[in-house]
Amino acid sequence: MNIFNHTHDEFVDAFQRRYGKSAYYSSPIYRQVMKQGTLALDQCGAFDRLPALKRQLETELVLASGRLVKKEIDDGVIKFVTGLADDLTVESVVIPMYRRHTVCVSSQVGCRMGCRFCRTGKIGLIRNLTASEIVEQVFVARHLLGANIRNVVFMGMGEPLDNLDHVIQAVRVLGDQRGLDIARRYITISTVGLIDGIDRLARIDGGPLNLAVSLNAPTDTIRSRLMPINRTHPMAALKDALQRYPLPKKSSIFVEYVLIRGVNDQPAHARALSRYLSPLRVKLNLIPYNPAPGSEFAPPSNEEFQYFRSLLEDENIFVRKRHRKGERIMAACGQLGGRSTASR
Numbered sequence: 001m002n003i004f005n006h007t008h009d010e011f012v013d014a015f016q017r018r019y020g021k022s023a024y025y026s027s028p029i030y031r032q033v034m035k036q037g038t039l040a041l042d043q044c045g046a047f048d049r050l051p052a053l054k055r056q057l058e059t060e061l062v063l064a065s066g067r068l069v070k071k072e073i074d075d076g077v078i079k080f081v082t083g084l085a086d087d088l089t090v091e092s093v094v095i096p097m098y099r100r101h102t103v104c105v106s107s108q109v110g111c112r113m114g115c116r117f118c119r120t121g122k123i124g125l126i127r128n129l130t131a132s133e134i135v136e137q138v139f140v141a142r143h144l145l146g147a148n149i150r151n152v153v154f155m156g157m158g159e160p161l162d163n164l165d166h167v168i169q170a171v172r173v174l175g176d177q178r179g180l181d182i183a184r185r186y187i188t189i190s191t192v193g194l195i196d197g198i199d200r201l202a203r204i205d206g207g208p209l210n211l212a213v214s215l216n217a218p219t220d221t222i223r224s225r226l227m228p229i230n231r232t233h234p235m236a237a238l239k240d241a242l243q244r245y246p247l248p249k250k251s252s253i254f255v256e257y258v259l260i261r262g263v264n265d266q267p268a269h270a271r272a273l274s275r276y277l278s279p280l281r282v283k284l285n286l287i288p289y290n291p292a293p294g295s296e297f298a299p300p301s302n303e304e305f306q307y308f309r310s311l312l313e314d315e316n317i318f319v320r321k322r323h324r325k326g327e328r329i330m331a332a333c334g335q336l337g338g339r340s341t342a343s344r
Contacts, residue, residue, distance in 0.1 A: 007173055008176050092137045107166070155212070215256060217264050247281055252281045259308060
């Protein structure tokens, strides 16, 4: 039984059905694993008089279906690779922040969206991750790498809304206060703009999550060139979905815009982008393109970036620059998914 597939109450119920024991036995196990990072039944006094059950649990309870196979560090950013049970691998990133850390998790091995500026998209979709494999990335960051994780962003490999059942279950497990206890207000789901998924995410139990949308273009023509999904989910339909998305007071949708020299960085592009965003409650994350080996695109200069930013700010668009961290270890935005992704 894989603990990371379950919330506390789900684990208690499954434990009762399998072993015939109540929460008196199962609840301490769940807390020990999720909060301390170990399955130390010697520290759970309930098992002192049940040595046979203790030995059985030590054999049958699965702490992780994967293993930490590699980590790289650059300027405080940690990229780590998890080897999965089928010998595939997935990449995740821990990003340092003031006092606490953010972990950027993957939801798929590869991705079917095919965005031309994204290294993961060149792999294609190999398979979805399970809820357990998503939760394990946060567990590794907190308990094996020792990061004080508060924020979880689904901005790693894959399209989260293309694997929504497992993503929603992972969110439920992550948010369990008797477990990893990541508050929903600190969880963000990023999407290329799958409209049905956005609408479904708006209706999940417990209220909607923070939403980030990878936009990257001011017009359908440019966006369809960069992001094939735009041919079936055009920008007008995407805007309608974003206007329907329920937001708490003082909250905004995050819009991600990767700035690529000569593609989407001209003054006319800034004006068109401002018109598109003006009716929406958004904060714009402006991201200089992070090149990968063999890329057809180039990043803007710092002067070009700042000029584009100033044009948006002149139109009263809230703009936040996404700092380029982890680029030297291929851990920046759009760079995940090297050869190790499919070690077959």
